[in-house]
Amino acid sequence: MTVKTMREALNEALFQEMRRDPGVIVIGEDVSGGAGGSSGSRDAAGGIFGVTKGLMGEFGDKRVIDTPISESAIIGLANGAALAGMRPVAELMFADFVGVAMDQIYNQMAKFRYMFGGKAKAPIVVRMSMGAGMNAAAQHSQTIYSMLSAVPGLKVVVPSNPADAKGMLAAAIRDDDPVIFLEHKALYSSKGEVPDGEYVAPLHGASLVQSGKDATVVTLGRMVSFAAKAAAKLAGDGITVDLIDLRSTSPIDEEMILESLSLTGRLVVVDESNPVCSIASEIAAIAAEKGFASLRAPVVRVTAPHTPVPFARELERMYVPGPDRIEAAIRKAVKGE
């Protein structure tokens, strides 16, 4: 184990999988960067957040493909290459740009296997940076896992720490279905222990970050660390929680949620996404449908409001569920306050 940033962990996974399988290619805007620039550098960017840095040097421009700003064609390129036998890792610089490429994701890659009678596979990873935290405003800050998880045929995962980032990206690349791989941009520089050498983690299945008795707190992505902060404060008052890192929003690990709920009787869901038709509402529905007998209090959802992501620092701070709001929500669930 070595302490690394999430950015480094993701980069390591890409090197690992590209070395392992010559069919793995990386496609996107500025994934190396500098093509046609006056400095002559062919690795000038390595992706806008540096995740694909250095790949060009080892694998060359046949496997590390800088594209024009053409999101539909980027995903189309991945789709066709996958149908024809490769394992593309496409990058959409910001998850928000999915709007431009939506047909290729929603109508095409998600449905190939099913529509084509099970005879086609689409082993594609679409990496996207997502989330608020950089004041990047309404078109560069969204968390789109709720929307994409509603599409049958897509797998959607959200790593919350560097070890998972490495292991889950490797697993996503090896998976035979299309995987939307969402990287929270406020976590790229976050650090954690990462297994050295070849490492693959389960792609799906939630993880129990800490256990307690008073409530089940289900969360994901950047919210995991916020919820842990809230839990630490509550522990001082004798309130302890099961903290579940969802990791995957499609499929969702119902079993772990329901088992925890059966022990705590109370459910708090913390989700950075908008609340309507969201992962938070999906988990509340699972609890209502399959865990009703365990519930001793109403489910509490802590989410962003039903608004676009605002720009100003003060507004974004209010928009994103912070540790204080999470703490208050858990108190409410436990004490009915």
Added chain:
Amino acid sequence: MQQSRTDILKAYRQMRMIRDFEERLHIENRSGEIAGFTHLYAGQEAIAVGICEHLTDRDYISSTHRGHGHCIAKGCDPRLMMHEIYGRADGLCKGRGGSMHIADIDKGMLGANGIVGGGPPIAVGAALVCQARGDGSVAVSFGGGGSSNQGTVFEAMNMAVVLKLPKIFVFELNGYSEHTGEGYGIGSDLVGRTRGFGLPVFEADGFDYFSVHQAMADALEHVRAGKGPCALIAEATRYFGHFEGDPQNYRAKDEVKTLRETQDALLRFRRKVTEAKLIEAAELDAIDAEIAAFIEDCVASARKAPAPGVEIMLSDVYADY
């Protein structure tokens, strides 16, 4: 096209306003006071101003992530823009949009845009209104070399041709699409490609206000004659990175320096009008000083302006909330 002294002084003032606005933001960004992503327009002033000096509030433009120059040239209030970029409640968009989403519909400014290729289809819709009004008004989309490769832009061009709309597609080639050279990303001759869509192309030197202004006059004549849409393509450069903080490893060290020394739009403008004895250097100096003081004051007032509160976050999602 002949321009009056008043016109020339106004154009210079607008270009100077954009330059100082952007140069100041470059400095303020480093201080950490400005949040989010800021994409600066400095180096391309002649294009925004050369085009927008022909337009009134009845005409529409759509812009890009690199939108400050277009906004100023189209008549957005630079002070309110500064407040917006500082994320203030009294900013042009109440602090909700920031640098990338400045808009002022009353001025015909349909928004900067965070999505490359997002603007041109919107401007095509505005052109439909111009056509219906029949008052000679037009819609203009600004886009870079990057947007010229987006399917949305191809569709918008074809749609405008099919509907014969009063629409001008402006492509500003600043050499780069984010961190990649335009020469790499644009796989064919952009002028020829645009003509292939059925759009006549007017070309201009994007460092030269007078060249752009003339090309826009020609483009407007075409469009207002009811001949349908056309394009204006101009090359310039951006003095700063794709966004503030971009290390620009894709760029040769002296590229900007050389262009600033030899091609700078404001220097060339000044040289041209003073050598032709149209304007005294002192008049331009006075504008420079006045705008420097104005920008200083905009920053000071932006710093003092109130932060937005929760009511601003929770309103305007719909008409009734």
